[in-house]
Amino acid sequence: MAAKRRQMQSSDASNGKSSANKGNSRPKFIPKNKSKDDEYSKKNANTVLYKIFLVAMAILIGFTHRNHIANMFERDRHFSHLSTLERELAFRTEMGLYYSYYKTMIESPTFIDGLYQIMNDNITEYPLTINTLKRFNLYPEVALAIGYRAYEGINAALKRPTKMCWRVNRGEGLSPVQSCEGLGEPSYFYVEHVFILNGIMMSMFFLFGTYLSGSMFGGILTVASFFFNHGEATRVQWTPPLRESFAYPFIVGQMFLVTHLLRTPIPTFRHSLPIAIATILFMLPWQFAQFALLTEMIAVFATYVLGYIGSRKMKVFLLGIGGGFVISYILLFGNKMLLTSFFFSGLLTITGIVLIEPVLETLRIRPLIWISQGAMLGVGTVGFKFVIAKLFNIEDDAHIGDIFRSKFSDFKNFHTMLYTCAAEFDFMEAETPGRILKTMLAPAVLVVLVTVTYFLLKSEYTSWLNTSDEPEQILNTDIPNRSKPNAEIVYHLFQLIAFTLMAVIIMRLKLFWTPHLCLMTSLLASRQIFGWLGNREKHYAILTVLLACMSYQGIANLQHQWSILGEFSNMPLEELVEWTKANTPKNAVFAGPMPTMATVKLCTGRPIVNHPHYEDAGLRERTKKVYTMYSRKPLSEIKKNLQALQADYAILEDSWCVRRSRQGCSMAEIWDIEDEENRGETTPACTKLKESPGPYFKTVFKNNVYQVLKVLK
Structure with a gap:
């Protein structure tokens, strides 16, 4: 005991204390504790300040992107100086169709009246009455109509003007028009909110890149890459009303939430709610959202199959997207x-596979489990889809399978050729890889992929070495809650592979691929993955050099976009619209090319029999009948088809008769695939109609582009 006391005394002495001073030791510890508290408070304060700084940066970046796309849109069309009619004419094809429903809801006596009109519409596919809110994913227009009516109502009550108007002289013998600017102008209110939403999207990309990489530099790389490759990443600046303009920002937020879920050690089912909300907001505006969600679900499932996440985390994810699907x-x-x-069928299949995990785990041999899970996924997804389609006799999406079939075989029909002859539905153009190569985006992502793959394989090998001598440790692992580091990175690798395949097959879908490439560049700033480059200062110096190299071509790309100057004018179409409003009854029914039909509906309110939204089996057949005008069939049969649709007028557009994007893609050649009976006829029907439409039709209007034919009874 004495020795122990001597040892304690010696220990106290070595710390500058003596047993005699023991009574005074208490006050001396107070400053030390206070110092620790101050240090902790300072650390928390720094964290809070850092988060505030990140949010401020995100807001600034979002505001910059909003201005960027809004200014490009203005420079391309000189939108601020167009009349109301010209602005509507500028929304061609599907854009005009979607905008027409927004116009209906804001011009109706009450919002409820407008909502009823679009839910009981007999103008779009005359004489049928359809629910366009169901068919065309019009929730963005509903939300904007509510916002516009509220904005106008509040400002009217406050007696504040919401727009400023002036007279614009168009010159060249054209009549002057009134042009209005401000949020009180319906088209301004519409496009402005599209641009704001896509500004918020860029803010999310910055935060997403920062979160994924663990460094603000990662967010900067993501945003810079997006701006430098802007023409390959989005087309919102040219086509604001398209469904992707409303939907894509929400899939960015949804993937952000999924990334957070995969990084969370033990998530609860409360994590499902925000994923469900983001899924709903993504699905409601866009009918093609299901394909992106399918790839995401398969990517997360692959992460689960490889053991990076357990069944509990997988169930939380499935509950989120499953709940979002049901509500949508x-x-x-x-x-x-x-x-x-395929998304719904895949959701059912993957849920079943996860639920029978205990049964599959009895196989014990991991490759055998993988083979079983893969086989079940393929067979179950295709099987469920086939059974559901046959059970409910649904063929609306049959053309999607035909399109993919035509991509990889010599199969083709009228409908697949209408799609694949359009550049946006063709394979990725050869110039795209070269463009992202020049901005250093492709090399940067390649470095990320190689390094991340090596990093993950090394981690797996190290883990295998640590457990190879104790196999029983693996068997005792808590399988439902199993977790490996970097699950979110594995998910993004699979997601990138899926988006790459989508972009290669259908060029339009590179809007998913290019932004995800930009997001992957953020991993270059990850100290965990690229710490081997040296200390933090050296690492970020290398990234600064990379950013400078990217900016060489990137700034040139931006300058090219900024140099685009135009002024919208489409006098032939304006003449057609003005003639239609002045010379035809309000209940006159029109048929013609899909893009023009959208304009006729939007600008004149006349009933139409076909339109650009091609995702319905009945509509595809109606359009096919209308397009016999561009076949080699006899004029008597064309008249019979138009009368069956109860069309009073048919619009013949000269470009549809003569254009040919490539060999086999003129309208007459497309018809030759199925119309064997008339394949030998040398003169297409449209040429005959232009020269001599009688006795079945009568020309009632004609300019250098359009010809209106009255169907003679």
Whole structure:
């Protein structure tokens, strides 16, 4: 005991204390504790300040992107100086169709009246009455109509003007027009909110890149890459009303939430709620959302199969997207395309595989489990889709399978050729890889992929070495809650592979691929993965050099976009619209090329029999009948088809008769695939109609582009 006391005394002495001073030791510890508290408070304060700084940066970046796309849109069309009619004419094809429903809701006596009109519409596919909110994913227009009516109502009550108007002289013998600017102008209110939403999207990309890499530099790389490759990443600046403009920002937020879920050690089912909300917001505006969600689900499932996440985390994810699907299905009034989608079939299949995990784990041999899970996924997804489609006799999405079939075989029909002859539905153009190569995006992502793959394989090998001598440790692992580091990175690798395949097959879908490439560049700033480059200062110096190299071509790309100057004018179409409003009854029914039909509906309110939204089996057949005008069939048969659709007038567009994007893609050649009976006829029907439409039709209007034919009874 004495020795122990001597040892304690010696220990106290070595710390500058003596047993005699023991009574005074208490006050001396107070400053030390206070110092620790101060240090902790300072650390928390720094964390809070850092987060505030990140949010401020995100807001600034979002505001910059909003201005960027809004200014490009203005320079391309000189939108601020167009009349109301010209602005509507500028929304061609599907854009005009979607905008027409927004116009209906804001011009109706009450919002409820407008909502009823679009839910009981007999103008779009005359004489049928359809629920366009169900068919065309019009929730963005509903939300904007509510916002516009509220904005106008509040400002009217406050007696504040919401727009400023002036007279614009167009010159060249054209009549002057009134042009209005401000949020009180319906088209301004519409496009402005599209640009704001896509500004918020860029803010999310900055935060996403920062979160994924663990460094603000990662967010900067993501945003810089997006701006430098802007023409390959989005087309919102040219086509604001398209569904992707409303939907894509929400899939960015949804993937952000999924990344957070995969990084969370032990998530609860409360994590499912925000994923469900983001899924709903993504699905409601866009009928093609199901394909992106399918790839995401498969990517997360692959992460689960490889053991990076357990069944509990997988169930939280499935509950989120499954709940989002169910609510979207209800809000879209039981949209048939959702029910027969591969996404729904895959959701059912993967849920079943996860639920029978204990049975599969009895196989014990991991490759055998993988083979079983893969086989079940393929067979189950295709099987469920086939059964559901046959059970409910749904063929609305049959053309999607035909399109993919035509991509990899010599199969083709009228409908697949209409798609594949359009550049946006063709394979990725050869110039795209070269463009992202020049901005250093492709090399940067290649470095990321190689390094991340090596990093993950090394981690797996190290883990295998640590457990190879103790196999029983693996068997005793808590399988439902199993977790490996970097699960979110594995998910993004699979997601990138899926988006790459989508972009290669259908060029339009590079809007998913290029932004994800930009996001992957953020991993270059990850100290965990690229710490081997040296200390933090050296690492970030290398990234600064990379950013400078990217900016060489990137700034040139931006300058090219900024140099685009134009002024919208389409006098032939304006003449057609003005003639239609002045010379035809309000109940006159029109048929013609899909893009023009959208304009006729939007600008004149006349009933139409076909339109650009091609995702319905019945509509595809109606359009096929209308397009006999561009076949080699006899004029008597064309008249018979138009009368069957109850069309009073047919619009013949000269470009559809003569254009040919490539060999085999003129309208007459497309018809030759199926119309064997008339294949030998040398003169297409449209040429005959232009020269001598009688006795079945009568020309009632004609300019250098359009010809209106009255169907003689």
